[in-house]
Amino acid sequence: MTPQSVTPDLARTTWAELEPVHTLVYFAPEAASSYAQLGLESQAMGYFAPRCAALGPVGAETVGAVFFVFNPELIRSAVPRVWSLVSPQAVLRARQEVADQALRRALGEETVRSTAVAEAAELARDAALEAGRHVHGRPLFAGHAGLEWPEEPHLVLWHAATLLREFRGDGHVSALLQAGLSPVEALVSHAAGAPGYSTSWLRKSRGWSLEEWDAAVGRLRRRGLVDTDADGAPVLTEEGHALRRDLESRTDALALPAFERLGPEGNARLAELTAPLAETLGAEARPPAAER
Template identity: 40%
Template sequence: MTQSRPFWRAIEAIHDVVYFAPGAKEKYEAVGLKGYWMGYVASRSAALGTPSPRTVTALFHGFAPAVIERALPDAWSMASRDDVLTTRYDLAREALAPALEGSDTATLVRALTLLLEGLDFAGKPLAAAHADLPAPDDEVGRLSHAATVVREYRGDCHVAVLTAAGLDGCAANALAAAAGLVPPEQRTCRGWSSDKWESAIGRLGARGWVDVTGTITDTGRAARAQIEDTTDRVCAAGFDREATARAITAEGALVEVARRVEQIGALPYPNPTGVPRP
């Protein structure tokens, strides 16, 4: 049995507030980082320590190397890793606390925390790195921590499926853009040059996934749907029976929180992750 799409979309929303909540750029700049993308790259990769641009480019997959190279390794000399991680959790607390009002947060945190114990982290390096971070003492912080591990777990699986399908970071983004899953500015957001983007569209066209205008074809839509279905199956293979049951049990509450996250303005749709509303 695979986890449902609403479950994964809710996890994505709860995790994403550390990037999209109002004031994220300013908070990362307050600890010494420079600009939005340096905050994003450093905060997401700090679980690994102070990794190199090449390592982070490989793990993030969808970003042009130049985007990562503009952030790293400079970020590690401009702000301490601990300060970056602390800021990340502070952002999560500020954004999630209003969305959790009236929820049984303790029960939800317990369900997700126990879910983590039933995951197989083999082949999921970014998820494993976040799982190794000490969980915060407060419930909202622990919820953010657990949601991040689960989100990066699916992300690692998704990268494996994309690369197995022969899609590099640029082609994967171009296909998502053709499918209407991401904002029109996705190319520049992810740092791809117009030449790289056109080349990626050409490769998609050679597979029959887009037409001569770059519009997605029925074959391309089917291929994109197959990628998501395969990602679901790969994720499910790493969930033991108890983890699967806990995901099913927690889904309703997670979806409610995720919807409140959007309502309070902590996460816009569409956004560059390409994940629809739960």
């Protein structure tokens, strides 16, 4: 088979199994204590600074542009003040230390040092390096792609998962813009199509007030994309479901170049190797789902 036979669905499966390896660094207990030692005073600083540090000491407007779904006021509560407290380089070092400590604790030394993790790391690195050939229009990915690769296999795997996550995320922002969705509207439409997810957590963690959220529901309702249930919660209409399916399809297609490098067998093997890791990481790396 040729790399062209890799389907968007297969690439999405591979990415989904890799995702918990990356997202662990946001929610592991090691993160809060590590960033607090750096002097990061708030939860917002502890999220925005580690994720945008690869871009340098950028301002709130740049962070808002690349993160997309966050209320600009929440971003301004942390950026650029955070750079008066700590350098991006120090934050990046701390973030990698968090990844190292959290993966060792969650997976165990035997798994971290296993041949399976080493093999998965090399496959994921190949995909991430291929993504680097398609960097244009992907600013957050580009910033991370310019960082030095770690040496230990479990950290290579984590860094590759981070790159592939931001590569996909930048493409998703492009799809949201093409769909004419504002940041808060993107979150509402996501929540409306995902029963069981915490709408309150999505709204509050992204910094939107109830009034701003309800206004977005009203705009989407006028577009025929959402309705509300008996409790007043947004639910997707048939047209809304079609839009969300199109968004995911566009995102999958834009992420595909990274995974084509591996071919069907390489993707299947990477998903097979990382599936047990994702299962072990479990809920610790998977908070209520959200856009971006």
